[in-house]
Amino acid sequence: MNKASPHWLNFLSISFLVLWLVLACVPFLWTFWGSFKVQADFFSKQDWQNAIFGIRTLVETGASFTTDGYEGAWIQEGFWKAALNTAIVTLSVVAISLTLGTLGGYALARSGFRYAFWILIAALIFRAMPHITLVSGYLLPFFELGLWGHLSTTIIVLVAINQPFTLWMLHSFFLSIPKDLDESAMVDGCTRFQAFRHVIIPVMWPGVITTGLFSFLLAYNDFAITALLLTEENQTMVPKIASFLGSTQEQGNVMFAVAAVVSATAPLFVLVMFFQRQIVSGLTAGAVKG
């Protein structure tokens, strides 16, 4: 701790931080713990401590922990299918948007013409469009053309919506790779594509991984597009959880939704655990480099 600062300041700063950390993680811990209880404990009419000790869970199931919620969600309600769809959608979106984005971002970083700047400004304006306004533009044409409801349509839409951000990130990343690198390859007789393949691709992975993480988050977290563009069989996890809310409230098995929520959160936790450094550097890349 900084020795030059007075004790009260250290105390204040630590307690503020502890308060923030509690606010940031307790909701997740609470829901995780509660997902192994029965509904009468998770929403306890008698005593909030029941959710911790699982009094009703013990009475109803014979143990203080139960995986009924998970069984109900994954097997009975077919959440595994939604998880599979999410895996297909997110992985395809990440792969396609990175492919398009690296090519585009590289061109924008090396162009040197004025129109490259205007393309970036257009991308920034596209970034500002609320996603759901775009969805209302897709629905009618997609119905007419018979494209509505398929995973592939959703993937392409998500890729497109992802492009503005991907272009900006990779553009600023490629700017940080010295021009001399690919230009000297071209002096040696490479074409632009060969220079890109043999010189740029080997050094671009840090930037690509960071951008890929954010593409992943966008595709994984999306609700507006997946909820409106997919049929019920093709639903991904997030819209599936939303539809659980309607159906389970009536049947009294909210715990299915709680278990599904915890299941959908787990991959995100793993992601932050392994890629924390990249996420932090990615968020700041846009800001610090302008």
Add this chain to the structure above:
Amino acid sequence: MPHHTFFKFIWPSALAMLVFIALPIISITIQSFYINHEQVLVTVENCGPFGCKEVTKVDVEATRALSEQKPLGKFNGFGTYTNRNHLAFSHISEAWNAAPNLGYFIGEVLNLPFYKALSFTLTYTFIVTPCVIILGFCIALCVNRLPSIFKGPTIFVSLLPMIITPLIGSLVLFWMIDAEGIIGSFLKIIFDDPSLSLKASPTLTWIMLIVYGIWHHAPFAFVVFYAGLQTVPKDTLESAMIDGASKWEQTRYVVVPHLMPLVVFISLIQLMDNFRVFEPMVGFNAQASATSLSWLIYNDFRSGDGAMLFGSAAATSILTIIGVSILLTPIIVRSWQSSKPAVGG
């Protein structure tokens, strides 16, 4: 890079944006001038044991044929924009003429769906954005003072509210705030009011949504400020210290000016993201007390008996896009003037 090489590299990306971002904007512009077909009615004679009656029925077949023939619907001009669910000019002027005082008039206007959504969206945007900046800055200052072994885990936990799926994050809080959830029951004990329910009161719902927004977005501002703090020039800080500046003065006169460009960046991103607030309405099931513009569009596709209100959704979309442009113009113009484009030539 020559033009044709540039084009070869950029076309897949440009095409995707053109087809799926630019064209939909044109598509909603056209759609907003049309409304759904009215149902085709036929009069049939219905004869029973007590004589014949003329009955008006919906001709399902003909209605379907009509909408297949003209899927856009019927041309309506600016009719959708001015109806009760959108700008509602006639309702506003009526309310103005009938209103005994200003408060009544405002109450009437805020009862109209579009203005109700607009008022919440703007309130949310303009409360959440500054709060996120201030909270994020405070967290960044505190984390920066920590010994380095604590920094990693602290950043890990701090990132969680941001990376969580918005719908899931709002559900998690919603379940805790439920009258039988943990926060809900604590509030009942604190205020000694067993009937207290955050969901039932519009004011509390607004506060809840805003608190959620700040919780969800603060980590973003924190991370950006934290990275900015690493680049604060050490010698300027030291000379300020030698000149006898207190901690507060160092922060106020050295750190804050250094981070000012980041404030512009965060506000830009936050204004974009907060204006499109949508998932919390679904997660918190808040539509009775608070709606947003994005939620109105979603609702047009969900309400009714399977009939999607394309015209209405498109009109709201256009109004939303106009709103975004108005909101962002000052910031874009400002950053334009302050930093001339680096790319060019």
